[in-house]
Structure formats: C-alpha cells, structure tokens
Amino acid sequence: MNILKYKIGYLIFSLIVLIPGIVSLLVFGLNLSIDFAGGSLVKYSVPKEVVADVISSVYKGNDVVLEGVSKENDTTVVIRTKPLDVHLNSKINDELKKVNKDISQVSFETVGPVVGKETTKNAFVSLFWASLGILLYIAYAFRNIPSPYSSLKFGASAIIAMLHDAFLVLGIFSILGHFAHVEVDALFITAVLTVIGFSVHDTIVVFDRIRENLNKLPKSWQFETIANYSLVETLNRSLATSLTVIFTLLALYILGGSSIKNFVLALLIGIVSGAYSSIFTATPILVLWESKKTRK
Amino acid sequence: MKFLKNIYFRLGLVSALFTLAVLIVLPKIDIKINNSILRLDSAIGGYNINWFGGRIAKDISDFKMGLDIEGGIRIVMQADMSKIQDSEKEKALDSAKEIISRRINYLGVSEPNISTSKINDDYRIVVELPGVTAVSEAVSLIGKTAQLRFKKLDPKLDWTEEKFFEYFQQPSSWVDTGIIGADLKGVDVVVDNSGNIKNQGRPQIQLRFTNEGREKFSSLAKENVGRPIALFLDDSDFPLSTPVISSDLANGVVNDPVISGNFDMQTAKNLSIQLRAGALPIPVTLLQQETLGATLGNDSIHRSFFAGLVGLFIVFIFLVYKYKGLGLLAGLSLIFYTILVLAIFKVIPVVLTLPGIAGFILSVGMATDANILIFERYKEELFWGKKKEEALELGFERAWNSIKDSNMSSLITCFILFQLGTGPVRGFALTLAIGILVSLFSSIFFVRTLIKAFKQS
Numbered sequence: 001m002n003i004l005k006y007k008i009g010y011l012i013f014s015l016i017v018l019i020p021g022i023v024s025l026l027v028f029g030l031n032l033s034i035d036f037a038g039g040s041l042v043k044y045s046v047p048k049e050v051v052a053d054v055i056s057s058v059y060k061g062n063d064v065v066l067e068g069v070s071k072e073n074d075t076t077v078v079i080r081t082k083p084l085d086v087h088l089n090s091k092i093n094d095e096l097k098k099v100n101k102d103i104s105q106v107s108f109e110t111v112g113p114v115v116g117k118e119t120t121k122n123a124f125v126s127l128f129w130a131s132l133g134i135l136l137y138i139a140y141a142f143r144n145i146p147s148p149y150s151s152l153k154f155g156a157s158a159i160i161a162m163l164h165d166a167f168l169v170l171g172i173f174s175i176l177g178h179f180a181h182v183e184v185d186a187l188f189i190t191a192v193l194t195v196i197g198f199s200v201h202d203t204i205v206v207f208d209r210i211r212e213n214l215n216k217l218p219k220s221w222q223f224e225t226i227a228n229y230s231l232v233e234t235l236n237r238s239l240a241t242s243l244t245v246i247f248t249l250l251a252l253y254i255l256g257g258s259s260i261k262n263f264v265l266a267l268l269i270g271i272v273s274g275a276y277s278s279i280f281t282a283t284p285i286l287v288l289w290e291s292k293k294t295r296k
Numbered sequence: 297m298k299f300l301k302n303i304y305f306r307l308g309l310v311s312a313l314f315t316l317a318v319l320i321v322l323p324k325i326d327i328k329i330n331n332s333i334l335r336l337d338s339a340i341g342g343y344n345i346n347w348f349g350g351r352i353a354k355d356i357s358d359f360k361m362g363l364d365i366e367g368g369i370r371i372v373m374q375a376d377m378s379k380i381q382d383s384e385k386e387k388a389l390d391s392a393k394e395i396i397s398r399r400i401n402y403l404g405v406s407e408p409n410i411s412t413s414k415i416n417d418d419y420r421i422v423v424e425l426p427g428v429t430a431v432s433e434a435v436s437l438i439g440k441t442a443q444l445r446f447k448k449l450d451p452k453l454d455w456t457e458e459k460f461f462e463y464f465q466q467p468s469s470w471v472d473t474g475i476i477g478a479d480l481k482g483v484d485v486v487v488d489n490s491g492n493i494k495n496q497g498r499p500q501i502q503l504r505f506t507n508e509g510r511e512k513f514s515s516l517a518k519e520n521v522g523r524p525i526a527l528f529l530d531d532s533d534f535p536l537s538t539p540v541i542s543s544d545l546a547n548g549v550v551n552d553p554v555i556s557g558n559f560d561m562q563t564a565k566n567l568s569i570q571l572r573a574g575a576l577p578i579p580v581t582l583l584q585q586e587t588l589g590a591t592l593g594n595d596s597i598h599r600s601f602f603a604g605l606v607g608l609f610i611v612f613i614f615l616v617y618k619y620k621g622l623g624l625l626a627g628l629s630l631i632f633y634t635i636l637v638l639a640i641f642k643v644i645p646v647v648l649t650l651p652g653i654a655g656f657i658l659s660v661g662m663a664t665d666a667n668i669l670i671f672e673r674y675k676e677e678l679f680w681g682k683k684k685e686e687a688l689e690l691g692f693e694r695a696w697n698s699i700k701d702s703n704m705s706s707l708i709t710c711f712i713l714f715q716l717g718t719g720p721v722r723g724f725a726l727t728l729a730i731g732i733l734v735s736l737f738s739s740i741f742f743v744r745t746l747i748k749a750f751k752q753s
Contacts, residue, residue: 086435086585107586108586109585109586122716122717122721125716126712126713126716126717126721129712129716130708130709130712130713133708133709133711133712134705134708134709137701137704137705137708138701138705141701141704187650187651189721190651190654190655190721190724193709193713193721193724194654194655194658194724194728196709197658197705197706197709197710197728198658198661198706200702200705200706200709201662201665201702201703201705201706202702204698204701204702204705205665205669205698205702208697208698208701208702209698212694212697233676234672236672236675237665237668237669237672240614240618240668240672241661241664241665241668241669243614244611244614244615244661244664244665244668245658245661245664247607247610247611247614248604248607248608248610248611248657248660248661249607250607251603251604251606251607251610252600252603252604252607252657254603255599255602255603255606256599256600256603256604257598257599257600257650260600260650260654263650263651263654264654267654267658
C-alpha cells in the first residue's frame with residue numbers, strides 16, 4: 001500500500017478544507033459568548049404561551065440596552081445585555097413576576113469584560129507555550145535519529161499538523177457561528193487545547209515508528225519509503241485508537257447534557273482531524289522536507 | 297527492584313490498590329442485618345477519617361462538585377493592593393481569603409471553594425458557593441473590607457480574672473480606643489526568646505505598629521496595665537483575642553509588643569492570619585458573579601455521566617471484539633483505571649466540573665491507546681514469526697517508546713494549561729494529567745500482571 005503516493009494531494013485537500021474556515025475567521029471572526037464579550041446573560045423559564053417580547057419590554061422599561069433576546073425552546077428565554085447589577089436584576093424579576101407569576105429566573109451570569117479579554121489572551125499564550133514545549137520535547141526525544149535527518153523537523157511537522165487541527169476547529173466554529181449562531185465559550189478553549197494535545201499525541205506515535213524504522217530498515221531505502229512503511233504498520237493502531245475516542249465522544253454528543261454539546265462537537269471535529277493529520281498532513285510535510293537527503 | 301518482578305507481589309499490590317480505591321470511592325452504604333443468626337448495624341464507604349486525635353484527618357465522604365454541576369454562585373473579587381507593601385501582598389491576600397471563608401462559615405455553606413489567584417498584577421479571590429442562590433446577600437457579606445478594632449475594658453468595670461468570661465460574652469463591656477487595623481504594619485508569629493524560662497521557645501504573636509499607631513497603643517497600654525484589651529474583627533460580637541497588658545508596658549511601648557499565651561504553632565498562626573486580615577485591610581471589588589441553576593447542571597451531569605458509561609461500554613465491546621482475550625484484560629484494566637482515578641479525585645480532592653470530566657474521558661481514550669499500541673505491536677511481532685510469549689514481551693517493551701513520548705507531550709500540555717489557564721481550564725488540565733499518569737500505570741502494570749498470572753496458572 002502506497003499511502004504517500006498522493007502526498008501533495010493530501011496537502012491540497014487540507015488547504016481546501018482549511019481555507020473557507022480561515023476566511024470566515026478573518027471576515028466574521030468567532031461568535032463569542034458572554035465569557036469573552038462581557039455582559040449579563042439571563043435565562044428565564046416561562047410558560048409556553050409567553051413570547052420573548054413580554055420579557056424584553058420589562059427590560060426596556062428599565063432603560064436596559066438589550067444585545068439579544070431569543071426564545072431557545074418553548075419554555076426558555078435568554079436575554080443578553082451589557083453588565084447588569086444585582087439590584088436591577090432583582091427589580092426586573094419582581095416586575096416580571098407581576099406580569100406573569102410563572103416567569104422564573106433560571107440563571108443569571110455577569111462577566112466583566114476584563115475577564116473576557118484575559119481568557120482569550122491566556123488561551124493564546126498557552127497555545128504558544130504549549131507549542132514550544134512540545135517542539136522542544138520532540139526535538140529532545142528524537143535526538144538519536146540518524147543524520148542527516150533533523151529531530152527539529154519532526155517536531156516542527158508535528159506542530160504544523162497540530163495548528164492544522166486547531167485552525168480547522170476554529171474555522172468550522174467561525175462558520176457555524178456566523179450561519180448557525182453557535183457560540184464560542186470558555187469551554188471551547190478547553191476543547192481546542194484538548195485537540196492540540198490529542199493531535200500531537202497521535203502524531204508522535206507515527207513518528208516514533210519512523211524513528212524506529214530509520215535505524216532498522218535497509219540503508220538503501222528512501223525516506224519516503226520508510227515513512228510509508230511506518231504508516232502502513234501503524235495504520236491498524238491509528239484506526240483502533242481514533243475509533244475508541246470517537247465512540248466515546250459520539251456517545252457523549254448524542255446522549256450527553258445540552259451544556260456540553262458544542263464542546264463535544266468541537267472535540268469530535270478536532271479529533272477526527274487530529275487522527276487524519278497525523279497520517280495525511282504531518283507525515284507528508286516531513287517527507288517533503290526530508291526526502292531530498294539519503295542516509296550516509 | 298527485583299520484588300517488582302515477583303508475580304505474587306504484583307498481584308498483591310494490584311488487589312490491595314483496587315480494594316483501597318473501591319473503599320474510597322464507595323458512597324456511604326448502611327448495612328443492617330437483623331435476624332436470628334446475625335446482627336449487624338454498620339456502614340461501609342463514605343468515610344470521614346479522623347485518626348490519632350485529628351492528626352490524620354480527611355473527609356472522603358463525598359466528591360467535591362463544581363458549580364456547573366451542583367449549581368450555586370461564583371463570585372470573583374478583585375483585591376485592591378495599592379496600599380499594601382510588596383513584601384506583604386501574598387500574606388495579605390491569604391488573610392483576606394481566610395477572612396472571607398470565616399464569613400462564609402456564618403452563611404452556613406457546606407462546601408465553599410475559595411481560592412486566590414494572581415494574574416499579572418491583579419490579585420483575585422474566587423469564591424464558589426454551591427447550593428447558594430442569594431447573590432446579593434453573599435456579595436455584600438464577602439465584599440466587606442475586614443476591619444480590626446482595639447477596644448479596652450470599660451473603665452467603669454472592675455477587672456478580675458473570674459469576671460473574664462462574663463465580659464467576654466458581653467460586647468457592651470468593651471469601648472473603642474480609636475486604634476484600628478490601619479495602625480498596624482503587620483502581624484507575625486515569632487518565637488519567644490525573652491529569656492523567660494517558662495515561655496522560652498513558645499510561639500507568640502507580634503504586632504508591628506506604624507509610628508503613629510505605636511504612640512496610640514503606648515498611651516493605651518499605660519492607662520490599662522493589668523487590664524485586658526480586646527481585638528475585634530468586623531462586627532463580630534466576640535473578640536478574637538483578649539490579651540492583658542503586662543507590667544512591662546507601664547512606661548510605654550518601645551519595641552513591637554507581643555501577645556503571648558498558651559499558643560501552639562497552629563493556633564498562633566491562625567490568630568495571626570485573622571489579625572493580619574484586619575491589619576492589612578484590602579478593599580475588594582466585585583469583578584464577576586454568576587448564578588448557575590442546579591437543575592441545569594443536574595440534568596446535564598446525569599445525562600453526561602450516563603453517556604460516559606455508554607461510551608466506556610462501547611469501548612469495552614470494541615476491545616473484546618478486536619483483541620479477544622487480551623481485549624478483555626484491557627477492558628478490565630479500564631475499570632480498574634476508572635476506579636483508581638475516581639479514588640484519587642476524592643482524596644486530593646479535585647473539584648469535579650464538566651471540563652474536568654471531559655479531561656477524564658479524554659484520558660480514558662489515551663489509556664486505551666496505550667493498550668492498543670501494545671496489542672498491535674504484539675500482533676506485528678507474531679506476524680514476524682516470534683513465539684507468543686516473546687512477542688508479548690516485545691509488545692510491551694517496544695510500544696513503551698511511543699507510549700512514553702506521546703503521553704509526555706500531553707503532560708507538557710497539561711502542565712502549561714494548569715499554569716496559565718484559569719478556572720475550568722485548570723480543572724481540565726488537572727484531571728487529564730492525573731488520568732494520564734494513572735493510565736500509564738494501569739495499562740502497563742495491571743495488564744502485564746494479569747497476563748503473567750494467567751500464564752502461570
């Protein structure tokens with residue numbers, strides 16, 4: 001089986017999948033939730049016949065500028081506003097009770113915008129340091145590969161595949177955010193970071209086999225042949241592992257609670273991409289990079 | 297480490313760990329048997345350990361649930377450190393935290409999670425109150441700046457030691473002196489080396505006054521030699537401490553005065569933390585507050601927990617289908633692994649949040665990956681013509697490189713997330729890291745032991 005025969009094709013395919021998401025990221029950005037934007041998010045449980053306008057008019061009566069009013073399902077109304085203080089919130093609640101005694105507040109969140117900025121900044125800082133840490137670790141762990149191959153290139157290829165997965169998730173959520181109003185919250189950051197962890201984890205297993213085979217297989221073999229041989233050898237494991245994780249996530253997505261649905265979806269996309277990128281992104285890049293050399 | 301090779305030792309270790317973990321994880325189950333043969337009234341699980349007179353104490357009766365699961369309030373306070381010297385900032389923040397937990401105890405919240413964090417130059421106190429819904433009450437209680445007041449015994453009252461308890465209970469016996477927390481620079485625990493044999497080496501609490509504060513205290517001391525003063529925190533009716541002014545201070549105060557008494561190190565430390573909170577008052581402002589409905593979380597957690605179980609079950613079936621007997625062992629190791637991790641969560645304790653549970657589930661995936669790597673390698677070695685036993689040995693040996701490197705990179709990610717992340721991200725990193733470490737143990741040590749045991753029998 002010659003997996004790497006179409007290596008340029010895989011990279012072009014990755015670009016085709018990535019580009020719409022990245023364009024969307026640049027044009028629309030992400031549909032940021034209250035965690036990032038700052039403000040208050042108030043959920044009400046209402047009787048079926050109550051329309052969202054009933055609630056928003058009470059808010060307007062108190063001179064609160066609304067950023068969003070939506071009826072999530074038959075009995076839930078969600079209000080988004082600029083940060084709302086506790087006293088005003090309880091005053092509005094009292095007024096709502098007068099309008100209809102069955103309206104009750106389910107949750108009330110206020111997030112200062114400072115926290116929002118910080119969460120985003122922390123995420124990028126973490127991403128940077130995690131990349132650097134992983135790069136250095138791979139460079140160290142693979143230091144014994146025969147010359148002229150460079151362990152830094154192994155590390156760098158793994159990082160490129162990781163960024164591929166992270167940006168795929170970010171891009172898809174940007175598109176979903178614009179067209180399906182899917183919001184990105186603090187949990188989403190956790191999801192992206194998990195994807196990064198898994199992506200590298202998966203790539204290293206493939207690279208580890210290339211490392212082993214570089215020392216074992218005949219010296220006359222080209223780098224590409226060895227890489228391909230290693231991919232085929234680890235294919236069973238790659239499939240089995242991805243399947244177990246995907247089974248678990250699918251179970252969580254289908255049966256799990258609604259508050260983690262988007263989180264699990266991000267994980268699913270990222271993990272499928274992570275499994276794909278180890279074989280079809282990281283290895284082709286490494287091969288293109290190293291193939292011009294032969295072992296001495 | 298020869299004993300590690302001994303199969304009986306290994307089996308023993310595995311069973312002992314398993315039993316211990318099960319005992320820790322079990323919730324409290326009452327056992328009541330009452331018939332003609334046997335009478336038993338006991339309970340198992342949900343222990344609240346208290347051994348050696350409290351020297352070893354650990355409450356492992358319940359998992360600590362995060363707010364997103366149990367519902368409640370999260371309040372983030374920003375501490376204003378502008379008036380605090382750099383060297384005192386950490387201590388002051390700890391004291392502010394201590395004082396907040398004292399106030400929360402008055403609220404009667406069963407398991408508050410209170411933590412401090414420092415982000416750049418911002419000092420914060422994060423308070424999580426599971427099961428509480430009265431936000432404004434909580435905020436006003438927590439948001440108060442701690443205030444320490446020095447009071448003296450009403451000059452009209454006579455002082456004898458017998459009357460101490462009566463005065464102690466009667467707030468009106470004490471009158472203000474005008475000395476407050478701001479007159480102090482700091483509070484420290486010091487060891488008595490005054491040369492007094494009786495107290496030599498005992499911990500004492502030293503009050504470090506500002507120059508102005510020392511003058512005020514000096515005149516207070518001169519007037520009250522032999523009489524008690526009382527240190528009140530907040531609006532509490534009872535004083536924190538009621539030292540009696542000793543005769544050494546009759547001529548005024550030159551050095552920083554100390555409170556000596558029958559302290560051990562711990563009680564001295566506790567008192568100093570409380571006094572310091574009043575001495576270094578940090579105004580706190582509300583930065584963020586969230587109220588999370590319990591039902592919202594409850595529904596979510598039950599469904600997610602069930603979904604997780606279903607996921608595990610599917611993985612179990614898949615492993616048995618693909619790897620037959622070995623797969624069954626891997627499946628068993630997953631159960632062993634899950635119970636071990638849950639036990640560790642309970643003991644540390646790790647506050648369980650939804651991201652935390654997600655981290656745990658991901659670590660299950662990684663644990664399975666380790667087994668799959670080993671079994672695939674075993675199959676390959678068989679394919680290359682190795683004998684069954686040798687192939688299994690080689691499977692463990694050669695898969696180790698990949699397992700080690702891939703998990704190390706995940707641990708590095710966890711470490712960075714834990715260091716730089718906030719709140720839920722930290723919870724995620726912690727559960728993932730614990731999961732990875734335990735998975736390395738269970739997927740290798742546990743599975744290998746069972747395989748060896750089967751071979752021998």
